[in-house]
Amino acid sequence: MSQASDLTAAQLSTESTSFDTVDDLIEGLDGQGYLVDDDLAVVVHLATLLDRPLLLEGPAGVGKTELAKSLAAAAGRELIRLQCYEGLDESRALYEWDYARQLLHVQMLRDRIGSELAEAPTLAEASAALARADVGVYTESFLVARPLLAAITTSTPAVLLVDEIDRADEAMEAVMLEVLAERQVTVPELGTFTARSAPWVILTSNDTRELSPALKRRCLHFQVDYPDTDRERRIVSVRAPEVESGVIADVVDLARRLRELPLRKSPSIAEVIDAARAASYLGASQRVSARDHDSPAVDHTLLSLLVKFGTDLDTARTMLNSDRRSEDSDRSGSGTPISADGSSPRGSVTATAFGSGRARTAARR
16 A cells, blocks of 8 residues: 555645655665666656656566556655456546435425426426526535546545556557546536646556557557566565565565466566475474475465466476485585585575575584
């Protein structure tokens, strides 16, 4: 949850800030625990300066949604999120009428309306009189603002996150164009609402389908990929500071090897963080004895945090078993070398996850 969502409207209006330089943006995101790539930081900064929507495309789990949350928190802006899904329609994205309150309002006016229409000699005249009467049903007080309209009508600076837009139908893309291009929403019964405080707009896509050229034309674009090894280690260190650097290095290395396999879903950064914490916990709690460090059960426990589909798990286990056979072969020969940070260049899941522990044990001997 973004920290900005916990701020009051008064705080948001006084504490919201812009970023004068790319370095200011990087520093602000770093303060929220988000380590941004330099190239991405430049594009985000340009999006805020040019007041253009930013479209982030890339595989699930690379930090696209988290970037929007961290940006809102760093700038002191309210985060307004539209989670897209198949079947999303205008009433869920833009606005809808509070029909229950409208009906109650009409029922309260029923007696008065009845007495005023009683003098009409014909049904046609009664209908015309009713049309002339302003019963106040279609007013802003009965309008329920959904995320797109809420981002336009809010008086406080906001970040509008349109998450996983590729899951929505193409028709919804057309609905969003007015918001993205003109920063406005048209309600036929009331007119056009123009942005009171232009929101920063971030759209994310997991590349499940091709987005329309009309949508892309209105956005700055950046293709987000998994971070390199060094930055992913630093990310895990920031999010899980209690985990030893050797364990982090091993788990990150394992995740990168898994991402090279033909999996339906590669390990996300959040899953790598969970796996690092789990590896640290299993080692620190001493629930796994030294002779169990090569147990397939422990291997599969860590794999369950990184691999989420049965077919992927079979593929990962095949790699795991191949690594274990290679490790056994090395042990029967000259042994498996352990690097300074405790990671091994080749080994099973547990060989990497607990490599630092074995290195320290070997050193004591």
